Amino acid sequence: MSRFVRAIVGPRVPPAEFARRPVRYALPTLIFMAARVLLIVSIFFPYWHMELDAPQYPNGLFLTAYCNLLTGDVREIDGLNHYIGMRPLGEAAQFERAAAIYMIIAMFLLIEGAAFIHSKWAVLLAIPAITFPAGFYIDLFYWMRKFGMNLDPEAPLSSSVKPFVPTVIGEGGIGQFKTYAEWGTGYWLAVWAAGLIVVGFLFHMRAYRPLFKKMKAGALGA
């Protein structure tokens, strides 16, 4: 291994040292592993829900967003939205939904890499997963704002419903509808994953920083 590669990948744990303190060295790996599992599992759970309540819909209308899919009463909501000139919801975030699964696989692999790298560079690989929940929120807000603010001025109700920014989380309203939006299980799993990665890095630092320093000092030269 070249000196440069070693500086990035960081020191390996000598077997004797690992045998002496297995928990210290295994812990960051295990925490990253847990984060990776959560991230994968989150694919199967909704990231975001919105319920729309109006007098003539006593059971409410529902939108459910998975990381790669928008389901629920999309047809009905699109039908209603045409009155105010909103574009069909299926046109929103098409790229993001198509890429979501691959992005999560990529994050999964990057965290695997982060567990392998025993230097501060590991943080770089984990940044996508750590910032993923925030990114999801920003993207959701972007699309909702874009759709709410770009209403067709020729739509039947354009004179009574002006462009607006829909409420991304919490209670909102439009026309006779009250909207309630909240994060779904999938989103919280992604948040937990991000949190675990941060915690994992504390243990990562505790385990490998001393070794890294020693390596720099040449004590552990190959």
Add this chain to the structure above:
Amino acid sequence: MMRGSKVAGARGAWRLTLVGGLALTMLAPEAWAQQPGRRRRGGGAEAAPIEITAEQTAQLTRIANDRKLNFDDLMAAAKTFMPSGRHDEYVLFASGGQSGQIFAIGVPSMRLLRSIAVFTPESWQGYGFGGDTDPVRERLRINGRDVQWGDTHHPALSETKGDYDGQFLFIGDKANARLGVIDLRDWETKQIVKNPLTLSSHGAAFVTPNTDYIIEGGQYPTTLGSSYAPISEYKEKYRGMVTMWKFDRMKGRIDESQSFALELPPYWQDLADAGKLASDGWFFVNSFNTEMATGGIEDGNPPFEAGASKRDMDYLHIVNWKKAEAAFKAGKAEMINGFPVLRLSTLASEGIMYFAPEPKSPHGVDVTPNGQYMVVAGKLDPHVTVYSMEKIKKAIADKAFSGTDDFGIPVLNFDAVMEAQVELGLGPLHTQFDDKGYAYTSLFLDSAVARWSLGGEYDALNDDRPWKLVQKTPVQYNIGHLCAAEGDTVSPDGRYLISMSKWSVDRFLPTGPLLPQNFQLLDIVEPGTTMPVIYDSPIGVGEPHYCQMIKADKLQTWTVYPEVGWDPHTQAISPNAPKSGQEGVTRNGSQVLVNMTAVRSHFVPEHVVVNEGDTVTWRITVVETAQDATHGFCIGGYNINLSMEPSEYLEFTFVADQPGTFPFYCTEFCSALHLEMAGYLYVKPKDAGAQAPAEGSEAVASGSK
């Protein structure tokens, strides 16, 4: 690196999560993603138990006194009132009599839920208003003539093991000897079959315990096939009949090719009922005019009403339909008017039918829930006569016959088969049952409902002595049929009872000389002598005859058609249903095809141009999935009106023989912009030929998106 097993284990788990995780992502099925969202609201909240304060009692008393209500009235109101949004416990399917419809009524509120058009065109449901080739109009045609009404008598819910299963509903048309089949998923009539042998059938519809067959019993004999025959040849040529219509549950249709009839003597067969449990495999038909009186009051003969009531006894027809089915399958039926008929000689020789004497001119025959007893109501006799299936079987085995009738059918000894006679009052007609060992019989002349105790195994269910009248409740007035909750099944509920009172006289505000019937609700929950009338419900459409009451939760009713483009005639997605983006008008010679979609609040296209004389086929898909988002579609002047329910596919064809400009519009107030949901049909006159669109399949008008 040959370390401790812990390390190797950690590495192994690591790889496992990597491979497993990747595999999981590949599997990520869309099906997983179809879980419905949570429901914040919905479902009628049950009211918490209440306590009425002294102050509230005073308020209630004041209102009662202002409105002149006594305590029983308040109790009746409390038992029947349904708060907004609360659903009834039962659904009553009532014949609509001469209106040719069925009414669905909620019990105990007695609120009319809707009507179902069967034998009569009905415009709200778009039934029979779909252009020149409407299958409904075809269905309502008899021998080339539009017969646009029916005399609906007896609805029959489909049964599984003798209990209502909530899947189908059948009803007979007495005037024209037809049967209608209604699918209770969408509450629409799917089929009408016409009996080729006769023109009148009263004993329909009654189903066998698993709905293998629907029984249609006749009424006024004619020749089989209703050809001309003078009354002087009555005994030789006129015949009664009962038809076994085979029901194909998978297809939801009567299979005419598997159906057959039984030739009966020219008595006037009346009501029927299928056996169950102890009497499974049998059915029973009453008769009157075994005198074979031929009337002729104009010639000084006794009128039918006298001639047909002369003898003291008529015949209960006891039919082993399983044997009849076997004889039919063995090829022992004869084709008459294209329909297989088991002749009387076969019925006698195969031991298919027996007669039991019954007091003269009875009306209803009703089988008890356990199938053990047949209750025959006297009509002109103050008794009901109860026959025992056990005794009937024994009498047949012992050949305890008093002889045969004129047509060779063995007549069982009355004493050998009769279990009991119970004197109830004047004019007993029909009987229903509860779960406490009581029977309920309508008394037409007494205008009352009689509760009486059954014997045999039912004796243990109550304190009353068997076969005794227990209580009579007056009803207003002239009760015909009655109906207890699931009261003609193997497991009656013993809850509510409907008195189908034919005369209302003074019960309601005057409505001119034509008065509504009165459906009266009786509370039969309390045992013993209390059985109050708790609601009067005017039925201002037709003269209903029979009804059945099913627990509402047995119905598996669709709230919306399962998928967009659904054809209710086939209960499947139609390959012809235009999808969004496929709309347009195409021409092939003088055939014009309109592909249209409808959604709140527009049709696509909104302009349709055709030439005078074109045959126009118009296909519409309702691109809606929300409950109750129903549209209509009418073309004034062309007698077209459709009910377009969410996701439904509709097609109609007409000849554009009337030139002009015809607005079409949505006839249901579907949305705030409902009035804007309209368009124009332009029929160019022939003499404006030069402007006519060229032939071929080019679009001549299209409002494509």
